[in-house]
Amino acid sequence: MASIGERMVLPARAGRTNLMWAFVERQTNLWKRYWAWELVWLVYGVVNTLAITFIAKEAEQAGITSDASHLVLFLLLGTLVWAYLSAVLDDISLVITWERWEGTIEHTLMAPVPRALHLIGMSIFGVMHAVIRTLLIFLIAIPFFSVDLGQADWLSAAVVLGVGSVSVAGLGILTGVLPLLYPERGTQMSFMIQAVVLLISGVYYSVDVLPPWLRIFSYISPATYLLDGIRGAIIDGDGLVSLADTLGILALFGVVLVPGGIAVFAVAERYAKKTGQLKRQG
């Protein structure tokens, strides 16, 4: 059993994908056990999507607009993208909170897995999880409205979502740091950051309606560009070429936020180990 040689070569030989996949597999197993919550979130997502999209119908009925179809699609995409974003952010930003709650944090953090692989594994699961949930919401909600998706460039939409997901993962990792620094209030703080992202990114309205001082913040939220790109691809049928700028900005956010998030996480972990903030048991 005890094999010094076997252990010494571990980081190189074990295969990074095996280490990363350990987290994806664990989250999948957890998710299966908490399927009732998944159902709750799905119902919530569907209801939220319907409720907000019906606002467009009301606008038509009240005579505010004569043709609500554009507004319907605008709001529908907004709520779906938001459902996606918040699912990714939730999953990743709970990286510490969840383990504290289960009491496993010390055992997970003392495993010989580079933190970057741990966080990337959690992000991969978060993205997969969010894609499935959002797709289900979309499929359930779509029959309620007669939207015209004939224009849509699905390939471009998928590329925008793919590139945008990297930057959202980076944001998730950054907010996931808070519970390391503030064991008691950190999780609430991550949710507050999510709320601010909702406000400034133009989820239910275009960012042009924001007062100038808030409008400035919309530029530094990757969600703004993600929503822009998705709406461009699906409503206006923008191809990859016309979305090049948006994609470039999203890629830049990803390149900065993911390594940046991992670096900040490492600093916070060191601080937690210095002050004894990792949950202690026994």
Place this chain on the structure above:
Amino acid sequence: MIEVETSEEVADAALSRQASMLDGGRSEEMYANPLTADDVSKQFGGGPDFGRLLPWKRSENGHKGPVQVLQGVSFEIRRGEIFGLIGANGSGKSTLIRIFSTLLLPDGGEVRIFGYDAVDESSEVRALINRVSADPSFFRNMSTLENLLFFGRVYGLSPTEIKRRVPVILGRLGFEVEKAREPMSHLSRGQQQKIAVARSFLTSPVLMLLDEPTTGLDPRSKRDVQAFIRQVQAEHDATILLTTHDMQEAELLCDRISFIAGGRIVAEGTPLELRERVARGRSLDAITMETVFMELTGKSIEEDEEREEVMVHG
């Protein structure tokens, strides 16, 4: 059945010995020194606190001053031994084990595990150790198998390897394997504690940190776990650091014991040596490990000279 497993594991051990010789990076001398702690100190409550940046925390003056939990702790654990760390509640045992596990950074001093610095080379250290904490700590809604799969994979084991090892280890610990498919929340605390022991040995650590591994176990389970620990020590090349509040267990299992009181090592030696020191002329039969515990940990921290007297260098 037993014979097959044993010979398989013997082959395992032989293979690993071979592998360790192939590993050119480290000399055998380094492996001879599983753990050295040198003048380790730790305090809680001092230093920077991000909590103070929060507006609602700033006004709270409830911050206690720093508490010195460990001061100048030094000892060495030799290869292949079971080293006991004994002390009263709150004496700093778990804190020390957290430092060895790279979960806590010491304020001062140095910890080396197989020659690697526990602070600066923590990833190397983490690959060599594992730990049982007093609290089982698992994902309670996942099954035993799913938990072991995860905690094995993060140590680089392949799923096939884990599935091969798990039944063997669970069998030795006297855990009914059929129960392993149920969510862990269905298991009793003692059963979970057994799984915690299984989890730590699953990854073949060369240094095992056992923080009260038998607390909460019934007498039979306690024996299962104790027998398992001895077996692992005897058959394989593992070195073990053990804390326990069971003095009989300490005497039964430990080759050497350190007593810790108020964050300092107050005595060190083999169980027999410690009893002899405490006896001070009285008949040895009257001196149980419990008497040793009472004498060594009951004194106030100020009685430094007393402590020097019982210090056994070995």
